[in-house]
Amino acid sequence: MSPALPDLFVQPLRGILERLPSHAADTLEEIRIRENRPLEIGYAGRHGFVDQDGALTADYRKAYMPGREECRALLERVTNHSLYAVEEELRRGYVTVAGGHRIGLAGRAVLERGAVAHLKDIAGFNVRIARARSGCAAAVLPGILDLKAGTVKHTLIVSPPQQGKTTLLRDLVRSISSGDWNHPAAIRWGGRKVGVVDERSEIAACEAGVPTFDLGPRCDVLDACPKAEGIMMMVRSLSPEVVAVDEIGRPEDADALNEALHAGVRVLATAHATSLADVFARPVLARLAEDCVFGAYVIVSRSGGQVRYRIVAAEDAVREVKARSMPAIRSPAAQLEAQGP
Amino acid sequence: MMKLAGALLVLFAGTMIGYLQAARFAARPRQIRQLTHALQRLETEIQYGQTPLPEAIGRLAAIVQPPVSALFAEISETLSRADGTTVRECWDRTLRSGWSATSMKKPEMEAMLRLGATLGGSGREDQIKHIRLAMHQLQAEEVSARDEQHRYEKMSRSLGVLGAALVVIIML
Structure with missing residues (x-):
């Protein structure tokens, strides 16, 4: 304990x-x-x-x-x-x-x-119980790098509750702000400025404003701040290169994320969902996903004590979800074909 | 010669007893007033500052004078130690053991104990109501304490001197 x-x-x-x-x-x-x-x-x-x-x-x-x-x-x-x-x-x-x-x-x-x-x-x-699992981001981070821009892609981490979303997000923040990219092309990048909007005080666990978890040297935390407002405050005043938020899902969150994206800030976010199909089924997330706002999805799943991460690029995600929903909801073209001679 | 010294001592002791008694009568309304001020401050801390109780009570200790301040200081310290003591237990224990060091009497203590049973255990509005209620009770006690002070302060002083004089006369 x-x-x-x-x-x-x-x-x-x-x-x-x-x-x-x-x-x-x-x-x-x-x-x-x-x-x-x-x-x-x-x-x-x-x-x-x-x-x-x-x-x-x-x-x-x-x-x-x-x-x-x-x-x-x-x-x-x-x-x-x-x-x-x-x-x-x-x-x-x-x-x-x-x-x-x-x-x-x-x-x-x-x-x-x-x-x-x-x-x-x-x-x-x-x-x-909150735990810092230092190093759990190492497996994920290389898969969500945007090598051309020299930073991370906009990433949505999805999983059902209690699978380790927040733990992963916390370690991603630490890795990015301290420059542990775990990728040969990124050795010279150094750390990035990360802003954390910690509405539930879970990512950083601030005590009197100071994070009690290790979030690396280049990290600012807005503690207990509502996400939508916090993201805007972050972008306006703390010039982050990457913004991390936990558990998005309300309409105002989506608007704030859109603002941040267009301000040139990369976003790391988490959401409750069991699969990619769930992401496309939840109204707010679906809007973001269909606009191809996110560049990568990380699906966290756990069996026994083992935590597994699956990284899916945005294009593949759209294709995968469409392929799955095909048999259930047939497109008009498919129906015509089926009725044909 | 010895007799004269003894008589002087008795006279001095009697006078002192009278004065001490008078001082207690004078101190009681003053200390009740201090408690009322402290509760007023507590109300502000809860209403506007939403200060956690251990810290808020610690601040009360700073604005009142001893011996009342010692009560608040002890409660605040016990609560900050975080050993699982509830507010009610700690408040009860401290007030009951420390009350005799003050000049206040039972009715004031009762009002404070009633407050302690609810402190920290409900929402803001409710807390304010309980604090106001305790303040009203304390104010009523202050009025009666002033009344007693007027009536008995001078009397106990002269009673001390006169009583001592009586003993001296009998002795001589």
Whole structure:
């Protein structure tokens, strides 16, 4: 477990988590704490329940159940004793704590004029552990270089949740800003100025404005800034050569990305999607994809503990998606042929 | 000769007791006023600064005078230590153990304890409401404390002197 993490929990929860078997502790991805319900962890792509002694069990009836006091204390630690100071985060349903760990919250929504104002009676926590996997970009970076322009292509990283998008993005940022291109033609390029718009404070995990993850020497971070506005602020004032953003998907994100593209800035972005076909099915992403805004797609997938990256160039992506959708939605020409003599 | 020295000592001690008692009567409304000011500041910190509670309470310690400031300083320190103590526990423990060092009485403490049970545990609007409520209660206590001060401050001073004089007369 990372050093800051145990501080979040009170005894006996803390002791239980510290006694986890080492193979689970080293690959820990999630800790799920639900009031008066079994304690669960996710590790190495699997999940398991945790009993009184920190041992893993498949039987949820044997698992430890965190009580009300433990949950209350956890909530206080997560919010630094100040629920009033994280109202905005509660509205979005998660809080990011020191070390970049994101804590998803489940509770009762309080509505104000029909929209979610914040959460109360919070009784479910999903602690997602942030990890820096230094070096995971080395496999991807050569595939997304734009050798003519001497920088990276506009790249969209796609995968379902929890497969390592943010981890990859973080390491790409580090590699680009420190000049670890891992390509023979790029040895003399040096690092590029990278701007990170870190809306969820997950990429850089800033504490008082300073990134706690290594993002290389030439990196600026706009912490907790909405993506669309942040991208514009970045371009206007911090002259980045590459802008990195996490989880795009809203219409205003697309507009801001378009602006950045035309300002001569390269963009690295991530999005939730299981496959390329999904990218072309989501309205905002589809618009960007069909305009051939992105030069390359990286599809992250995981089986067991192994993370795999597939890099697809934009033209191939369009072709691949069209080829797949052909049998289902036949083009008029194809239909005519089928009806012919 | 010995008798005279003893009489003087008794007179001095009695006077001192009277003066100390009077000082407590005078200090109580002053300290309640300080608490009210502190809560006003806390309201601002929460409303406009959205300052996290450990830091906000730390700032309160700086704007009030001892012995009240010591209470806030201790709470802030315990909360910053991040050992899993909740605000309610820490607030309760500190106020109950530290209250006797101040000149304030039980009703003020009750009002502060009630506030501590809700502090940090809800949204901004709600926090402000609770703080305002505690401030109103403190203001009411301040009025009654001033009343007591007027009535008993001078009296306890003269009571001290006169009581000592009575003992001296009996002794002689």
